[in-house]
Amino acid sequence: MNRLLRLAWVVLRARARGGRQGSPLDRWRTPLRVLPHDLDLLRHMNNGVYLSLMDIGRVDMMVRSGGQRALTVRGWYPVVVAESIRFRRSLQLWERFEIVTRVLGWDERVVYVEQAFERPAGDGAPGGREVVAEAVVVARFLARSGGGVDAPEVAEAFGMPRLSPPVPDDVLAWARSIDVAARA
Numbered sequence: 001m002n003r004l005l006r007l008a009w010v011v012l013r014a015r016a017r018g019g020r021q022g023s024p025l026d027r028w029r030t031p032l033r034v035l036p037h038d039l040d041l042l043r044h045m046n047n048g049v050y051l052s053l054m055d056i057g058r059v060d061m062m063v064r065s066g067g068q069r070a071l072t073v074r075g076w077y078p079v080v081v082a083e084s085i086r087f088r089r090s091l092q093l094w095e096r097f098e099i100v101t102r103v104l105g106w107d108e109r110v111v112y113v114e115q116a117f118e119r120p121a122g123d124g125a126p127g128g129r130e131v132v133a134e135a136v137v138v139a140r141f142l143a144r145s146g147g148g149v150d151a152p153e154v155a156e157a158f159g160m161p162r163l164s165p166p167v168p169d170d171v172l173a174w175a176r177s178i179d180v181a182a183r184a
Contacts, residue, residue, distance in 0.1 A: 002037045007056050014063040021064045024103040024158050025165065028061035034095045044090035050133055051083065054115050057099035058137070070157040075144040081110055082180050085135035095119060097132065104136075104171060105164035106151035110180060112167050113137040136171055138180045 010030060022028075032053065040046035058078070062068040071077060091097055097119040104112040115135045121128030141149040152162035 002035070003052050003056070006032070006035075006053075007059060010056050010060050011063055014060050017064060021066075023160060024061060024065050024067060025160065026065075026102060028057070028064060028101045030057045030060040030099040030101065032056075032097060032099065034091045034093055034097070036093065038091075039093060044092055047085075047087065050085060050087075050117065050135075053099060053117075054083070054085075054101075054135060054137065057101040057115055058113060058139075060099075061101045061103075065158065067158040070159075071141075071154075074149075074157060076141050076149050076154065076157075077144065078111075078139045078141050081138040081140050082175070082178055083135055083137040084174060085133055087133045089130065089132040091117065091119065091132055098129075103160075105167035106155055107164065107167070108150055108152065109140060109148070110175075111139045111141070111151050111154065112171055112175070113139060114171075136174065138175060 010032075034045050038045045038049045059068070062071065062078075097117050100116045100118055102114050104114050106112065113136070115137060116131050117133040118129040118131055121130045141151070141154045143149055152164075155164070156162050
């Protein structure tokens, strides 16, 4: 329930900013703060919370880029096929951070998204950021009427070209290693 309230706040704030603000290929920053219900027994943000907050970062990007409206009109919605996260540092209670979200590219079936958790660098350098966790997410889009939607069609609905920019080789190698193309 607590994350639903946070999601509602982020969506309302995104809508208040007005129309389309860029491309999903841009870096989208979603500012948040570690709240008491985000903590685990060791009093830092629980690893499962990162994954839930990444959902919020992706929704923020979709609303602000105008993509969410395009999805709603078509009756499409995203589902996560796979995700991998690497933790570098802990986030503590009340600490401010940003989720940085961007679409890396797509193939015929799935979309590859990069997300990072950043906080101000500890050295106090102006504008300096420290990455505390980084993730790759693979998403597939489905139609409410049934079946999948080809990723190039989704890209076009988001106002991007059907042809993907090159997806980094390490991301493609990871996706092949876990067989994200397998049909369930």
